[in-house]
Amino acid sequence: MNEFKVTLVDSLAFYQKCLRESVDENVFRYEMMQPLEGMWQYLNAPLFPKTPGGYDVVMASEMMGIWTPRKSIDLIESKIEPLRRTNIFSEYQQVFKESAQRFSEIGYQIPVDEFIANILLGDPENGVLMASEGYSGFGGIPGYIMLLVVPNDFNQTRLKSALAHEFNHNVRFTYEPFNHGDVSVEDYLVIEGLAEVFAEDLYGVDQRGPWVQEYDAEELAYTIEVMKDGREARGFDQVSAYMYGDEVAKEQGYSPVGLSRNAGYTIGYHVVKAYLKNTGKTIAEATVTPSKTIVKESRIFDE
Incomplete structure (x- = not known):
């Protein structure tokens, strides 16, 4: 307890x-x-x-x-x-x-x-x-x-x-301690996806934050492809562009990568939801699971 x-x-x-x-x-x-x-x-x-x-x-x-x-x-x-x-x-x-x-x-x-x-x-x-x-x-x-x-x-x-x-x-x-200077896009996707799915699991989808966007199928597929290519990028300046999208990246002096606002939060949410669906694990179990395992078993980037 x-x-x-x-x-x-x-x-x-x-x-x-x-x-x-x-x-x-x-x-x-x-x-x-x-x-x-x-x-x-x-x-x-x-x-x-x-x-x-x-x-x-x-x-x-x-x-x-x-x-x-x-x-x-x-x-x-x-x-x-x-x-x-x-x-x-x-x-x-x-x-x-x-x-x-x-x-x-x-x-x-x-x-x-x-x-x-x-x-x-x-x-x-x-x-x-x-x-x-x-x-x-x-x-x-x-x-x-x-x-x-x-x-x-x-x-x-x-x-x-x-x-x-x-x-x-x-x-x-x-x-998994957070390494601000060496965090990867993939790590951050999982971190934010876990947190938002956990909150949703406790309090319902209607209490979800605005950082998870409603993408149509075309934008979702495009965003996943951009994340797939950039998910090994490391360092908070790199990660921010993927997580927050081009608008915030420009405001904060980072190089945009062609993404909508809060793209990383949205894809992270889908990664974690897919992992839970594919494995039958609970969100608490996922929270203490390595990032690479979650991404691999989500199969989001397989296609």
């Missing part, structure tokens, strides 16, 4: 403080980011910059699309109450419990004693975040999960699913 502690950063209290008084970036640094310091250390983002104006957790947060007090409170003032009303702050424990139960059922002991979760308001001026219906997450370091949200009609009902998606990443990376 998987047993662990879940600690949720009190982000709502921080945002209420921002409404009442002038809050600077250091309050954000200590109250919102210091609980995640272990994650930031792994990502080489220091709590304080080593030189004035240098890279630190505040800059890293902004790059991810998180609102910080460096920006106007006007951007999030009307978003605080909708975030509270999503109910994720009362339901998050249940998401962890239901997600962990799937792994208990297959006898996989998750080697994490405590999960620290932080549900943050996103920056409405961040184009990449807003292109994914105003929400995203990060679960790349086991024991730490972030959701970032600009609440809207689409995402406010999907935060349990998004949290389960990130939990699956956490578990996956206890089995």
